[in-house]
Each structure stands twice: as structure tokens, then as C-alpha cells.
Amino acid sequence: MSYGIAIFPSQDLKESINSYRKRYDPHYSMIAPHITLKDSFEASDAELEHMIAYIEDVASATMPITIQITRVSSFHPVNNAIYLRVGENEALTTLHEQLYDGPLTHEQPYNFVPHLTLAQKLSDVEHADVLERLKMVTVEHEEIVHEIHLLKFDHDKERWNVYKTFSLGGNR
Template sequence: MKYGIVIFPSKKVQDLANSYRKRYDPHYALITPHLTLKSPFEATDEEINVIANAIREVAKSTDPIELTIKKFSSFSPVNNVIYLKVEPTEEILSLHKALHSGKLESNPEYSFVPHITIGQKLSDDEHSDVLGSLKMMNIEQSETIDRFHLLYQLENGSWTVYETFRLGKDLE
């Protein structure tokens, strides 16, 4: 089965992202707006239990993190993805690193750029037009994140929560 690890932002940020995703993201109906911490990976039922235990340890040793969004950006010219740029704080970078080391060892395909996708698979012209108008907007959103989620993919391609992990050294 295919799994992934994400942070879901607040409803306010999700609503902002979805206001664009409805039109510009073909994956709109498959997954809620999110920040990917670990890209999709395959695991058996036995393997996912070991993986979930390792993730639980990472969560216990990580304090809640601040998520700050200040602008729209793009991965162009590599691909026509438009996203809400999440400030790459030391806490987010450390969490990402921890979820790719030890029992969770893996080599990400791309460098980690914390973001929430709002548009993808756009034509060059549409990408240019949409990004140009979004860059003129002034957004400033900051929130504390106290959990992240292990998701799995259903047969129809949509993603759902397998397990939620609370961040915090003081949790039992």
C-alpha cells in the first residue's frame, strides 16, 4: 500500500488554498491542502507497524512547530506548480530530516521546500497569469502545529488518515 506523511494546516489556511485548488489543482478532490513531510512510499502491513512506531518516537521528541506563510511561489521552470510558501524554519527542517533517517531512512527525490500546493499541471500561459496575480497579494499567516499525519492511498487515488501523531516531549 502507498503511504505518505503530511501536516494539515488550520481551516483558515485550507480554505485559502482550496479557493485556488478548486480551479488550478487536479488533485483537489483527492487530498486536503497539506505540507508534505515524506513523499509517497510503499509499505506492507507488517512494515507499516514498524514505521508507525518509528514515527511515534520522532513525534514524541519534537516540540510543536510554527508554520508561517508569507507569499505565493512556484517551482517554475522545473514544473508549473504554484504554492503557498511555508517559511523553512529549523523545526520544520529537523522534523523532515528525522522522518528520513534511522528506521525511516530514505532519500527524497527532491530537495525539501516546505509548501502547500495550490495549482499544478498548468499550461505555461496559465501558470504565468495565475502566479503573476497571486504574487501581488499580501498574505501573512502564522500558526502553531501540534500534530502530523500518516496517510494511506485508497483505490480511487484519494488519501485518508492512517494515524495522527501529536508533537511534544511532554506527551505520554
């Protein structure tokens, strides 16, 4: 089965992001706005039990994390994705690194750039136009993240769903 680990932002921020994703992100219906902590990986049921125990340990040892959304940016020329950049954050980077360690060890496909996708799979012309418009929007948002989520891909519905939620700092 396919799994991933992500942070979901507050409902207000999700709604704001989705106002763009509805128009510019073909993956809009596959997953809610999120910050990817660990890209998709495969695990058997037996492996998953060990991984869940590890994620619980990591989450309980990690205090809630304050994230700041700092600006609109793009991965161009690598790809035409446009996103809200999450400001540099040592705690978030450490959490990401821990989720690629232990029983979750596998090669990272990309450098970790914490972000919330607004648009992707745009043509070059669309990308340039949308990026210029979105860069004019003032982006200043801060919130505290209290949970991370293990996601499982439902191949029948072609959608990522929350499989298990882990509280940071062992709270809640």
C-alpha cells in the first residue's frame, strides 16, 4: 500500500488555498491542502506496525511547531508548480529528517522545501500569468501545528485519506 506523511493547515488557510487550487491544481480532489513531510512510500501491513510505533515516538518527542507562510513562490524551471512558501523552520526540518530515518528510511526524491501547493501542471504561459497575479497578493500567516498525519492512498477513489493522526508533544 502507498502511504505518506503530511501536515494539514487550519481550516481558514485550507479554504483560502482551495480557492486557487480549484482552478489551478488538477490534484485538488485527491488531497486537501497540506505540507508534505514524507513523500509517498510503500509498506506492507507488517512493516506499517513498526513504522507507526516509530512515528508515534517521533511525534511525541516533537513539540508543536509554529509555521509562517511568507510568500508565493514557484519551482520553475524544474516544474510549473506555484506554492505558498513556509518560512525556514529548524523544528520542521528536523521533523522531516526524522521521518526519513529508522524504519522509514528511503531516498528523498527532492530537497525539503516546505510549502502548500496553489497550482501545478500549468503550461509555461499559464504559469507566468498566474504567478505574476499571485505574487501581488499579500501573504502573512502564522499558526501552530499540533498534529501530523499518516496518509494512505485509496486506489479505488484515487484519493489520499488520513490513516492515523499523531499529536506533537504527546498532547491532546
